[in-house]
Amino acid sequence: MALPAYADPLERIWYYTYLTICTLIFLFLIAPILIIMPLSFNAEPYFTFTEKMLTLDPDGYSLRWYDLLLTFGMQAPDVARDGGWWSDVWRNATWVQAAKNSVIIGFWSTIVATVLGTLAALGLSRNEMPYRRLIMAILISPMIVPIIIIATGLFFFYSSPCGVVGLDCGRLTSTYTGVVLAHATLGIPFVIITVTATLIGFDQSLSRAAASLGASPSRTFFKVMLPLILPGVVSGALFAFVTSFDEVVAVLFIAGPEQQTIPRQMWNGIREAISPAILSVATILVIISIALLATVELLRRRSERIRGVTPQ
Amino acid sequence: MSDAPLTTSDGRPLKAALAQAQARARRRAFLLVAPLLLFVVITFILPIGQMLQRSIYHDGFSSAAPALQAWFEANPPGTAPDEAAYAALAADLQLMKANRTAGEAGTRVNYTLPGTRSLFTSSARGADKLEPPFREALLAENAKWGDPLVWEAMRSAASPWTSDFYLVATDMQRTADGGVERVPEKERIYLKLFGTTFMLSAVITGVCLLLAFPIAHLLATLPASRANLLMILVLLPFWTSLLVRTSSWIVLLQGQGVVNNVLVSARLVDDGARWQMIYNMTGTIIVMTHILLPFMVLPLYSVMRTIKPAYARAARSLGATSWTTFRRIYLPQTLPGIAAGALLVFILAVGYYITPALVGGADGQLFSNLIQFHMSKSNWSVAAALAGMLLAGVLVLYWLYDRLVGIDKLKLG
Known part of the structure; x- marks a missing residue:
């Protein structure tokens, strides 16, 4: 918003005040995320800038908290750092285990959410779809219903999932399958929203053209439709992955000690004794989210270019 | 020719062919959504529905106390408990001891009237020694068994379907005559x-x-x-x-x-x-x-x-x-x-x-x-x-x- 030429002095003053306010709000949004980065290199176990850090003395900074992420939970952290040390890290370090669990659970729940969600979005964006509004409302509701209600429901349900129909098939509590199913459910609304939004811009005459040239429906989907909507599908998948990667309440309720994820470890860390090691995890997570954000932004522009919309 | 219905090339009426094609298109669209809908129903709707059932259904007492349940059915609300009622209570306490269900039953009644869980667990422990007349024996065991509020709470718990949990959640409690009232001012926390x-x-x-x-x-x-x-x-x-x-x-x-x-x-x-x-x-x-x-x-x-x-x-x-x-x-x-x-x-x-x-x-x-x-x-x-x-x-x-x-x-x- 440029200042119009007819602005009087009062309006000029207001305009600069307005810009200042906006700057402060942007600062409010971004400062908390950036402030943890330098603090995670603190040489002291404090959560504030030390004298040495402020004078940019190298002694004030260290990698000790990142080191702790690797060594915490190891069997023999104090031996020479050779191949054996690293395999100890890989097998025993608490945060490494949590990262592995987060990636495994995130990966499978993303696959489930993306495949089922994309299929459903294809159906939902057809004009013939019966009860579209109601079904859409049901499919989006995992995003709206408070997570504590979902987690409580799953807590009871997982203790005897087949009990509803009078069968016995074991428990889903403390299993990877249980957590993956829960996280897939939570990720589905994001896939539906992004993929249906992409499909709005899809020219249906392209698939009719493919069909008239003799392509089967599945061939039409994979050769014509999917390449065009792929950016939307991928960003939906990324949203689903982030949802799982950041989810803690369902994990608290239904996961066992085998399925500890990064958020679960952070939750413990924040609740019990918050140590700067949390900040080093946080810094790594922020860097990951910057990478994901950049990917989604690129995909969005690509999608707009494909569809012939000029980037906004 | 002009009043004959329009037909497709294979001779079917156009209207019917169109309706059929549209029904097929609707079915196809629905089939694409169906797997996800089924998934969400199983992993989301069903668990929440099952949990909500818990808020109106609890058979901890009703399944553990069949004799009392029968007595409550035979006698209208407000009837003072007679010897037959105490005999039923004694029989149920003995059953609870045998089946180890006193805790569950006590928990259920405790929801309606806080502080009654231990009444069941402790009385069930000595239930085998109870002799007629049961009224005196039970009152000697614990004077609370004479409290009409306890009997009102048991009557309410004798049916597995209940609104008691919602009463608790809205800061209400039952009175001795079967009505409801708000709990004392300083205990109103939920609302x-x-x-x-x-x-x-x-x-x-x-x-x-x-x-x-x-x-x-x-x-x-x-x-x-x-x-x-x-x-x-x-x-x-x-x-x-x-x-x-x-x-x-x-x-x-x-x-x-x-x-x-x-x-x-x-x-x-x-x-x-x-x-x-x-x-x-x-x-x-x-x-x-x-x-x-x-x-x-x-x-x-x-x-x-x-x-x-x-x-x-x-x-x-x-x-x-x-x-x-x-x-x-x-x-x-x-x-x-x-x-x-x-x-x-x-x-x-x-x-x-x-x-x-x-x-x-x-x-x-x-x-x-x-x-x-x-x-x-x-x-x-x-x-x-x-x-x-x-x-x-x-x-x-x-x-x-x-x-x-x-x-x-x-x-x-």
């Missing part, structure tokens, strides 16, 4: 917290709107290239882990945190009187505002971007002041965005759990935290009733969102 949750959510929504409006406007009126750059500042928090954002606020706001240290070293605050900004309601409001702000900015921005500057210019050229232009021309056009953002933020805030649990301290807890509290105490039925109340509130808001904004208008980034 108060329900109100506090909605009030705090409204405050957070208001603050979000105040903060989001200026920056959404700036983003919508800047040239695209610069707006995209600034948009990153909104989207990065959106993509950053909730726990990361919560822990950075703890670092910033705690007593020895960055903000207090800056204030102290700038001599704005005395070292002995550092601000208490976290682990209380203030902490919940600040951190939740930060976390939910992007959900307000994005819908506002997408509406503001479509408002043409020509309207404002026209108003100004017709003599309106800049304030009048804003109030009467610009603001009304942003209303759809305000409604979409405010409702979304409000819905998400009402159900928030993680942030209040971590930074809310004693007075910054929300309704979700209460549900978790009862879950951790194994008060499952009350937790389910509280969850039912919260769910009802959220579904009303969700319905409102669908009516006013439309679910298909929901956008991410």
Whole structure:
């Protein structure tokens, strides 16, 4: 918003005040995320800038908290750092285990959410779809219903999932399958929203053209439709992955000690004794989210270019 | 020829062929959605439905006390317990001892009348020694067995279907004559917290709107290239882990945190009187505002971007002041965005759990935290009733969102 030429002095003053306010709000949004980065290199176990850090003395900074992420939970952290040390890290370090669990659970729940969600979005964006509004409302509701209600429901349900129909098939509590199913459910609304939004811009005459040239429906989907909507599908998948990667309440309720994820470890860390090691995890997570954000932004522009919309 | 029905090339009436084709298309569309719908029903609707059933169904007492159940059926409410009733009670206590169900049965009655669980467990332990006359024997065992409130509670628990848990969750209790009344003033906690949750959510929504409006406007009126750059500042928090954002606020706001240290070293605050900004309601409001702000900015921005500057210019050229232009021309056009953002933020805030649990301290807890509290105490039925109340509130808001904004208008980034 440029200042119009007819602005009087009062309006000029207001305009600069307005810009200042906006700057402060942007600062409010971004400062908390950036402030943890330098603090995670603190040489002291404090959560504030030390004298040495402020004078940019190298002694004030260290990698000790990142080191702790690797060594915490190891069997023999104090031996020479050779191949054996690293395999100890890989097998025993608490945060490494949590990262592995987060990636495994995130990966499978993303696959489930993306495949089922994309299929459903294809159906939902057809004009013939019966009860579209109601079904859409049901499919989006995992995003709206408070997570504590979902987690409580799953807590009871997982203790005897087949009990509803009078069968016995074991428990889903403390299993990877249980957590993956829960996280897939939570990720589905994001896939539906992004993929249906992409499909709005899809020219249906392209698939009719493919069909008239003799392509089967599945061939039409994979050769014509999917390449065009792929950016939307991928960003939906990324949203689903982030949802799982950041989810803690369902994990608290239904996961066992085998399925500890990064958020679960952070939750413990924040609740019990918050140590700067949390900040080093946080810094790594922020860097990951910057990478994901950049990917989604690129995909969005690509999608707009494909569809012939000029980037906004 | 003209009055013969139109037919397709293979001789079928066109109308029938069209209807058939449309039915096929509907079926195909539905089949694409069906797998996901089934998945969501199994992993989401069914578990929540089953949990809600717990809020109105508990057979802990009714299945453990068949004799009492029969006596209650034979005698209308308000009948004073006679010797036959005490005999039934003694028989049931012996059964509870044999089947080890006294705890479950006591738990169920305890929901209706707090403080009665131990009555069942301790009396069941000595149930084998009970001899007729049972009335005297039981009253000697524990004088509480003569209390009409206990009998009223047992009558209520004798049916597995009950509204008792919702009574507890709405701060009500049963009276001796079978009616309901509100619990004493200082024990009314649930409805108060329900109100506090909605009030705090409204405050957070208001603050979000105040903060989001200026920056959404700036983003919508800047040239695209610069707006995209600034948009990153909104989207990065959106993509950053909730726990990361919560822990950075703890670092910033705690007593020895960055903000207090800056204030102290700038001599704005005395070292002995550092601000208490976290682990209380203030902490919940600040951190939740930060976390939910992007959900307000994005819908506002997408509406503001479509408002043409020509309207404002026209108003100004017709003599309106800049304030009048804003109030009467610009603001009304942003209303759809305000409604979409405010409702979304409000819905998400009402159900928030993680942030209040971590930074809310004693007075910054929300309704979700209460549900978790009862879950951790194994008060499952009350937790389910509280969850039912919260769910009802959220579904009303969700319905409102669908009516006013439309679910298909929901956008991410």
